[in-house]
Amino acid sequence: MQPNRFPACPRPPKLRVAAASSGRTVRAMSRIVVRPFEAADLPAAGRLLAERHARHRRTHPLLPADYEDAKLALVEVTAVWETEGASGSVAVDGSEVTGYVLAAPKPSAVWGPNIWVEAAGHAVRDPETVRDLYGAAASQWVEEGRTAHYVVVPSEAELVDAWFRLGFGSQHAHAVRPVPTSPLPPYPGLTVRRAERGDVGVLAELDLALPRHQALSPVFSAGVVPTLEEALADWEESIDDKDYATFVAEYDGKVIGAAIGLSLEKSSAHSGLSQPGNAGFLGFAAVLPEFRGHGAGRALGETVLQWSADAGYDSVVTDWRVTNLLSSRTWPKLGFEQTFHRLHRLISY
DSSP: OOOOOSOOOOOOTTEEEEEOTTSOEEEEETTEEEEEOOGGGHHHHHHHHHHHHHHHHHHOTTSOGGGGSHHHHHHHHHHHHTSTTOEEEEEEETTEEEEEEEEBOOOOGGGOSEEEEOTTSEEESSTTHHHHHHHHHHHHHHHTTOOEEEEEEESOHHHHHHHHTTTOEEEEEEEEEEOOOSOOOOOTTEEEEEOOGGGHHHHHHHHHHHHHHHTSTTTOOOOOOOOHHHHHHHHHHHTTOTTSEEEEEEETTEEEEEEEEEEGGGOTTSOGGGOOTTEEEEEEEEEOGGGTTSSHHHHHHHHHHHHHHHTTOSEEEEEEETTOTTHHHHHHHTTOEEEEEEEEEEOOO
16 A cells, blocks of 8 residues: 555644533534534424425425425424434534434334435535534444435535535435326337236236346345235235226237336325425336337336326326436436435445
8 A cells, every 4th residue: 555645634723623512522613513413403404494495496396385484394304303213413603503414214124224314304504514414423323333324315416416425325316297298109019008907917027027127236226026926916906906007018919017107195205395296106117128128118107197197196206226227217218307316325344
């Protein structure tokens, strides 16, 4: 290993170390003090979140306007604070809170020894501040053995960059688009129709096709793949559920793909700030691997978009793993614009 060719940087003259009331060590820059999050910080955090959401909606007006109201934003922050195991930090400039990061773990083993900063779990006046906030809070998380860190970040370039410079990388995309106003285009060689009970067998196969694809390179998802028997039983029970609009694509008379449209309100992954009002949801789409390349994925996606328009929705939401080369290219081509980035960092060697 070569010796460091650069001299040590001098300590910034205004950087100091302050003691928090809890006894934990925190950083301070100029007048800004970073300390542990406390219940008394909730109203200020709600105001900061409302400010952030208002900025976000200038770019993505389809997102819900409700959370520009600090009282409603406070409800979201409070829900995070009251989650079991929640902790975080705040930045205080003089007597004013200028930023916060607040996180809580999820019980599912799929996420590893985790901690989550959800969409309502952070807001800052200056994006750079988030780095100090995370630095103060993450020490406790790692001490607790929580080494898989997740954060849901609005699509603000400077804020995403600040998280990137903390070692986070992009894992998952949340996106929205308005419903279409033009009729469906023709799909040469393909027929797209509503699913029937006779399709249950192939629908079960497609239920396995997506997680199997996600387990491959470059996604390497740790999601659980159900057994064919489990998938068959699920479809036997749910095929007639009118809350789910299931479509299949046929090629040469064979079902090769499927997609599901539903109300966004039924999605646990999209709530609060990321849940536009009166929105449809492209909740699932998969094509059998041997038939990819025929345009079935695009045809199914556009069919769900048209179904959403016909059902009276104003917009459509979907999400995808950014390392899934198929979905990360198909859905943006259908007009979906990314609203939130789910970022991930694994603390390890």
